[in-house]
Amino acid sequence: MPEPIIFYDIPGKDVSLKSWSPNTWKTRYCLNFKGLPYKTVWVEYPDIEAVMRKVGVLPVETKEDGSPLYTLPAIYDPNTQTALAESAAIARYLDKTYPDTPRLIPEETDALHAAFNKAFLTTFSPHLRKLTIPVVANHLPPRSEVYFRKTREAAWGVAHLDEIAPPGPKRDEAWADVKKGLGTIVEWLEADGTDKLFFTGKDKIVYADITVAAYLVWTRITLDQSYWTDLISWHGGRWGRFMAAFEKYEAVDEGEEVKV
Amino acid sequence: MPEPIIFYDIPGKDVSLKSWSPNTWKTRYCLNFKGLPYKTVWVEYPDIEAVMRKVGVLPVETKEDGSPLYTLPAIYDPNTQTALAESAAIARYLDKTYPDTPRLIPEETDALHAAFNKAFLTTFSPHLRKLTIPVVANHLPPRSEVYFRKTREAAWGVAHLDEIAPPGPKRDEAWADVKKGLGTIVEWLEADGTDKLFFTGKDKIVYADITVAAYLVWTRITLDQSYWTDLISWHGGRWGRFMAAFEKYEAVDEGEEVKV
Incomplete structure (x- = not known):
């Protein structure tokens, strides 16, 4: 060991x-x-x-x-x-x-995984961020919160993170874009006409799947329950089944804090 | 048969x-x-x-x-x-x-191939088009040329296709972007630290490789020889070696024309 x-x-x-x-x-x-x-x-x-x-x-x-x-x-x-x-x-x-x-990353898929990474960056994660970033700020410890707000407000060009996607049309549009982006991933998964849950097959998890799961776990733990309920109803309920396969890999140890 | x-x-x-x-x-x-x-x-x-x-x-x-x-x-x-x-x-x-x-498309790579397709669309092909589209127009039969110029001038928002990348800084920048885009593909190919020529390995051609080769053959037959000479000097000369593997798949039959 x-x-x-x-x-x-x-x-x-x-x-x-x-x-x-x-x-x-x-x-x-x-x-x-x-x-x-x-x-x-x-x-x-x-x-x-x-x-x-x-x-x-x-x-x-x-x-x-x-x-x-x-x-x-x-x-x-x-x-x-x-x-x-x-x-x-x-x-x-x-x-x-x-x-x-x-x-x-199965050896034969390494370069394709690298291309996937680039393609994934433009699917649902940029839209999801509009909803999750403002929530994250509220859940950071004080020193991190100050740093996070300052850098993210500058990056998004807003005076307050809540301006990125306030409740109403802007937020609805961002959430619709999340759905559309996840739909693109479904198109990839079903490109060959098979209804597989994971990138390389029915039962096998690879790094591309973990990438998607990492953003879905972020959605689940950050946004109001109503969003998650909505999301797992999309695309024939596939995302609930998908995330069920990751439950056994979600252990978070207590760990320790480091101070500088 | x-x-x-x-x-x-x-x-x-x-x-x-x-x-x-x-x-x-x-x-x-x-x-x-x-x-x-x-x-x-x-x-x-x-x-x-x-x-x-x-x-x-x-x-x-x-x-x-x-x-x-x-x-x-x-x-x-x-x-x-x-x-x-x-x-x-x-x-x-x-x-x-x-x-x-x-x-x-090896079965296991199907969904990753679909993601590759999306990632590839934003690498070197949009930049390459700036140089090749105006040349293509000059080499089409009359009826096709009229159709091509009209639709492409509208798509690019120019009065004449030669305005897209005229000789000088605009063309140099487009060509530099082609190099940068191909460099991104090299990064994918070398992501795991191996120096492989093709997406899934040293000796095996898959659809992702054919996608890249199709745009490189377009470069080779469309642009002045000086561009091709330049391109095959990039990235350790890999593209000349890459395209040599496709020579035996470049037969073009005489075929027949269809009239409507």
Whole structure:
């Protein structure tokens, strides 16, 4: 049995939203799916850069001002002394390092998975964000909330996050776009005329499925119950069946908080 | 041996550009790759709708005014009395109907192939079009040229197609974007750290590869030689090696023209 992998996640302040980020959920699902031992280390937003620098994780992107952008998820694997960020890179690392665990990205599908990632970015997640981002802000611990509001208000060009999709036509349109985007994913799944639940078949979960599930779990835990009730009625009820397959991979350990 | 499949393609007026459309090239590659007997029927642009209606092919999309849009490629398979359009749908039909021929879309990759298709649409092809569309217009037979210029000038919002990317900064930028877009595809191919030439491996061609090859053959036969020389120098010379694998699937039969 390998030593527990350190998994860096961003904490919410409430138990129901302790682990809430769709991007870190991808990695949590991956770790749980593979059955690898791990321990969550909770890092508040304003501390991510300092913690990542200390752990030796490289930045994932560059900010508009040219400075490095450090994001979570990230892991530190004491078994190989490897530190890395970005959920798809982590999935590939885990497949390579632990070949006896269930594979996330079947070898033959690697490049297609990378293309999927790009296509997925423009489906339902940009629309979903309009509804979830304002809720997330209300459920972060104080220091993270300040950081989150400031950066997201700037990114969305609003004075207050509630302006992104206030109740009414704007919110209804965003939710309709979520449905349309999920419909695109259904088109992909049914392109060959088969009615499969997952990307590579009826019973097998791969990283593309985990990507979709991570955004659906975000929907379920963030928005009012009425949205989830609505969503699981779409597309012949497939999303309820889909998410039922992920229940056993949703364990969230207590972990520990890191301070800088 | 099955009866020859009827393959509907759009003719150019010159031998070197007789078969020139990247979308119909996908189907031509598929048929040649599978070694299925087929005969090309050349249909000029203004005749596509009438011919497709006669053959019983359904329209692929809807125009802005709500009327149906008939596009090529399309096939009529006398062995199954099946008529259908759209290159990906044709690829899936051929895989299903002729299971003893080399498979284009491995079953496990079907949904990921559909996602790839969406991701590919935003990579290098929109930029490439800026350079190729004006050249194509000069190489169509008269009736097709009139139709093509009228519809494409309207779509691009220009008085003359040469305005899309005239020699100078606009054209240089479009070509740089083609390089950047192809670079994205290289990132997909190398996502797992392996240096593979094709999407699912080192030696195996699938439909995603054919999609890329169809746009590269369009580049090669449409643009001045200097562009192709430049392109095959990019990314470690991979595209010259890539296209060499497609040479044996580039046969264009004489076929026959259809008049309405």
